[in-house]
Amino acid sequence: MHFADRLFAAVRKSGNAVCVGIDPRPEDLPEGMLDRFSGDRAGVSEALRVFGREVLDVVTGRVGVVKFQAAFYETYGPEGMAALQDSIRYAHEKDLVVIFDGKRNDIGSTAEAYARAYLGKVPVGGRFEPSWDADAITVNPYLGSDGITPFVKVAAREGKGLFTLVRTSNASAREFQDLVADGKPLYRHVADRLAGWASPHRGESGYSLVGAVVGATYSAELAELRAAMPDVPFLVPGYGTQGASASDVAPAFDESGLGAVVNNSRGLIFAYQKAAYREKFKDNWQGAVEAALSEMIADLAANTSCARLAS
Amino acid sequence: MHFADRLFAAVRKSGNAVCVGIDPRPEDLPEGMLDRFSGDRAGVSEALRVFGREVLDVVTGRVGVVKFQAAFYETYGPEGMAALQDSIRYAHEKDLVVIFDGKRNDIGSTAEAYARAYLGKVPVGGRFEPSWDADAITVNPYLGSDGITPFVKVAAREGKGLFTLVRTSNASAREFQDLVADGKPLYRHVADRLAGWASPHRGESGYSLVGAVVGATYSAELAELRAAMPDVPFLVPGYGTQGASASDVAPAFDESGLGAVVNNSRGLIFAYQKAAYREKFKDNWQGAVEAALSEMIADLAANTSCARLAS
Numbered sequence: 001m002h003f004a005d006r007l008f009a010a011v012r013k014s015g016n017a018v019c020v021g022i023d024p025r026p027e028d029l030p031e032g033m034l035d036r037f038s039g040d041r042a043g044v045s046e047a048l049r050v051f052g053r054e055v056l057d058v059v060t061g062r063v064g065v066v067k068f069q070a071a072f073y074e075t076y077g078p079e080g081m082a083a084l085q086d087s088i089r090y091a092h093e094k095d096l097v098v099i100f101d102g103k104r105n106d107i108g109s110t111a112e113a114y115a116r117a118y119l120g121k122v123p124v125g126g127r128f129e130p131s132w133d134a135d136a137i138t139v140n141p142y143l144g145s146d147g148i149t150p151f152v153k154v155a156a157r158e159g160k161g162l163f164t165l166v167r168t169s170n171a172s173a174r175e176f177q178d179l180v181a182d183g184k185p186l187y188r189h190v191a192d193r194l195a196g197w198a199s200p201h202r203g204e205s206g207y208s209l210v211g212a213v214v215g216a217t218y219s220a221e222l223a224e225l226r227a228a229m230p231d232v233p234f235l236v237p238g239y240g241t242q243g244a245s246a247s248d249v250a251p252a253f254d255e256s257g258l259g260a261v262v263n264n265s266r267g268l269i270f271a272y273q274k275a276a277y278r279e280k281f282k283d284n285w286q287g288a289v290e291a292a293l294s295e296m297i298a299d300l301a302a303n304t305s306c307a308r309l310a311s
Numbered sequence: 312m313h314f315a316d317r318l319f320a321a322v323r324k325s326g327n328a329v330c331v332g333i334d335p336r337p338e339d340l341p342e343g344m345l346d347r348f349s350g351d352r353a354g355v356s357e358a359l360r361v362f363g364r365e366v367l368d369v370v371t372g373r374v375g376v377v378k379f380q381a382a383f384y385e386t387y388g389p390e391g392m393a394a395l396q397d398s399i400r401y402a403h404e405k406d407l408v409v410i411f412d413g414k415r416n417d418i419g420s421t422a423e424a425y426a427r428a429y430l431g432k433v434p435v436g437g438r439f440e441p442s443w444d445a446d447a448i449t450v451n452p453y454l455g456s457d458g459i460t461p462f463v464k465v466a467a468r469e470g471k472g473l474f475t476l477v478r479t480s481n482a483s484a485r486e487f488q489d490l491v492a493d494g495k496p497l498y499r500h501v502a503d504r505l506a507g508w509a510s511p512h513r514g515e516s517g518y519s520l521v522g523a524v525v526g527a528t529y530s531a532e533l534a535e536l537r538a539a540m541p542d543v544p545f546l547v548p549g550y551g552t553q554g555a556s557a558s559d560v561a562p563a564f565d566e567s568g569l570g571a572v573v574n575n576s577r578g579l580i581f582a583y584q585k586a587a588y589r590e591k592f593k594d595n596w597q598g599a600v601e602a603a604l605s606e607m608i609a610d611l612a613a614n615t616s617c618a619r620l621a622s
Contacts, residue, residue, distance in 0.1 A: 025420065026434055039436030071417060071424040075433050077442045078393040085388055105414050105451055106382060107481040109336065113382040122386045123337055125350030131388045140416055142453045142476060144483030165453060170418040172455030179500060181490035186497065189490060 002203030003161030010064025021265025030285035045079035052087035100134035115154035136161035169215025169238030216244030223251035240267030246303035313514030314472030321375025332576025341596035356390035363398035411445035426465035480526025480549030527555030534562035545571035551578030557614035
């Protein structure tokens, strides 16, 4: 099944466009989580693995999409990466669409190696078998088409997808992404190329397997980019902790409430740290995840076309 | 010891500026290499591990710097990553300077997590310990300063370095990197920012711990960028298989033959595939690595200021 069709079927089924970002910073893990395991590297990795499963247990049935931030698993070497692999498998058992957020980038056969590793199958003793088996990967466009088309090729073959950075949500995104060449900013040049990579790969939903990362913190650009790439699924970071509101992300959606997923990481998985929740969910961080998730779902429904997903 | 001082001490000691790129594409491994191990994932990973050690055995004492391409290890999941970890450790035992070529990029605390993971120390049970322990990492600048300064901070603290993509060696590099804004191409904007990140972090050699990746396939730009970033170490890909000659890379060096390392991956480690070597080194791929390395060292000495390193 085509990636975008799977992605938006999952969104439709859950009735919301939330992507739960799992960024397990060890220093933010709920109190006692690290103490359940040995005080060495294997123990921390086990804590990441168990925390991942426990987050997935809370969000399954509520949302359709999760995103894992690779950096926090790579932190603990192969042991940490094994925790990520376990979490991806567990998310698949729960029928969640899984985005590997690794912002990989390289050229030619090296880019193809990344694509095969994270989305496709890798050669093992004359056979091909999946390795990480994510549904989609985030990629960085600085190297141009040579760095993107190998991902598109593998994704098209395997029913997977990719999200290319276009406009990121951080303050210094402007330094390069807003430089104006030939009358338009760099991020529009990337968007225009991306529209070209995307258009041959549309599914029945009308959306392509080639997506874009467009930050919610620059709301006017979000609307502009939505218009420039009408058939490109958006992965929208920046909601919540990074300061964007539901009305800021509203332009990402089409009139049916499809076309985008809105990521929230810390604001959900570490919701127990929020002032409003700290007392109420003192010994129940999962309760805080649930409450924050319900709040976000209601916020998107009240302020975006996502309201139409529930009907 | 400051990264650039270590890097160029290694170059001086070896008498050449070659960086041996270890990109173990399984389909290119010497005949019989995969058959030495079991036909499953553990076997392929073991082949990567052993191949890495055998390459390092050949090049130790001949060169000062090696670069590992992460993609080919990530291909095989945590098992493949364990092979990479072993190779990095083994390279350190051999006193080689190790570059982790992963082109990582993210912002804020996520970028810092990558930096700690690959260059610094990570928290484990109240202590901090190294995880991957590379000497330098390649990074992608698309996200601006927020994505670079966390790497610079960790590198400065740990005596490590980074190489930021500026001008890559691939054909489509031009699509975005050559867009002209405010009278100069994007790659010059990146270079000018990079010069600013680099200048507070110079070692005794005069070079900074903040380096740049500048492809050899665009020789005029290489000269321009050398002038724009006089205190920035260059990691130069594109020599050999990608078509650049020693005269193309010559502008990367200062008059003492320092300032840059020139990477060669396939052209060295898979030299046994070259028409000229195929017959001669039929059952001795290590011999082909040695021969190709000697050829490259001689070529750089004959056509660049690296000749001065040997004296």
